[in-house]
């Protein structure tokens with residue numbers, strides 16, 4: 109009997125060695141959080157041709173497979189590669205090439221930054237981004253007088269932190285032909301004492317954008333590749349690019365083919381005539397790591413520049429409700445087209461009125477067919493009685509937790525205490541839809557997903573403010589937050605069958621993190637140790 113048992117085991121051992129399948133790569137000695145059904149943790153996985161062949165205990169995987177590359181993860185946490193479900197690669201590239209105005213605390217600092225940029229880059233134009241007058245100890249919007257004095261003969265265009273307002277100097281305003289009598293639908297051209305102040309909000313920005321100088325393709329390519337590295341270092345393997353122009357499609361294809369751009373991009377098309385023609389011609393579109401099957405529509409502006417469309421006036425401006433940026437007829441036309449093409453419509457809605465209007469629009473068109481997965485981007489201020497419509501109509505919310513902890517300093521002044529009941533209400537939104545896609549809206553916020561975790565779970569910013577957490581009742585659990593960056597983000601892009609969890613048959617997109625992925629009351633940095641896309645190592649910490 110003893111002999112029999114022994115020979116039985118040696119037979120099993122022998123046959124497993126003989127069957128030993130060769131795979132491209134084995135990762136073992138890890139805590140692999142598969143994100144399948146809650147807390148499912150495995151030790152090892154075998155990867156071939158970009159996909160996960162098998163995942164299981166160390167011994168099972170190491171006994172069964174051979175590979176040239178066997179990576180010992182040293183017990184580290186592995187998660188499916190994070191997706192930022194709402195970011196702007198091209199705006200971020202522009203921002204990196206521009207004057208950095210983030211975090212400046214006065215108009216004086218802004219002027220100095222512009223002067224230094226001019227000296228350093230020798231460009232004959234100045235584009236900047238990131239000013240926030242709320243950091244200057246004033247809620248008054250800036251004017252361009254000092255800019256005109258310093259820069260009388262070069263165009264200057266400086267975007268607010270939220271990208272929903274800009275300040276232009278007189279030189280650029282003149283070049284664009286804007287006068288005190290100019291008008292624009294869904295935008296505001298600010299004037300004071302009968303002269304332009306240079307402040308242009310929402311649709312009014314497009315009046316000068318056409319005349320603003322552009323950075324070279326070469327500069328943009330190298331900057332986007334640098335951004336890709338930054339994302340990989342955080343374990344991010346995918347971005348839902350929230351609004352691309354027609355020329356960006358070929359630009360992305362070009363850098364995929366020629367510059368090693370490997371990030372998974374789910375791009376939302378700005379509904380321009382060219383993009384609409386593209387969608388009609390191509391339908392659901394994929395080119396290597398680029399996929400397109402959605403439109404991005406703007407319903408209103410942002411709270412910071414009082415462009416968000418509210419049901420009742422602003423608490424700190426009783427004559428103003430905000431702006432409807434796209435008219436309802438246009439939005440309805442896009443919605444019907446999206447349904448027709450099996451596309452998704454992702455609409456930017458910040459104010460409670462914008463959210464209510466778009467939920468109703470979706471309900472009206474939704475009767476046509478099922479599983480459209482139309483999204484509302486931001487869903488920032490929702491009238492409490494409208495929350496139920498997310499579940500009733502089946503509308504997917506897509507939010508950015510870092511917005512909550514960035515806006516907490518001033519949002520109560522702007523909208524009043526009462527409306528905070530439906531503000532940044534992520535837990536309530538999950539209860540309604542069952543899922544929530546999470547992003548950062550970079551470059552409005554930083555790309556760091558660990559700030560998203562901190563904001564979602566602790567409801568605090570990087571400085572651990574506010575100490576009790578902002579509207580703490582709307583906090584998410586760590587698991588919900590991680591789902592929002594993995595499997596729910598994949599669902600939000602119709603990709604849940606291919607990505608978002610680590611299981612047999614799915615693309616091997618994952619990150620091995622340097623430190624355990626967790627959430628504590630004190631913010632702690634974390635980075636990827638190695639990042640993989642389709643089984644290929646795209647990043648390794650030095």
Ligand SMILES: [Zn+2]
Pocket residue numbers: 194195196350549
């Ligand atoms: Zn955005």
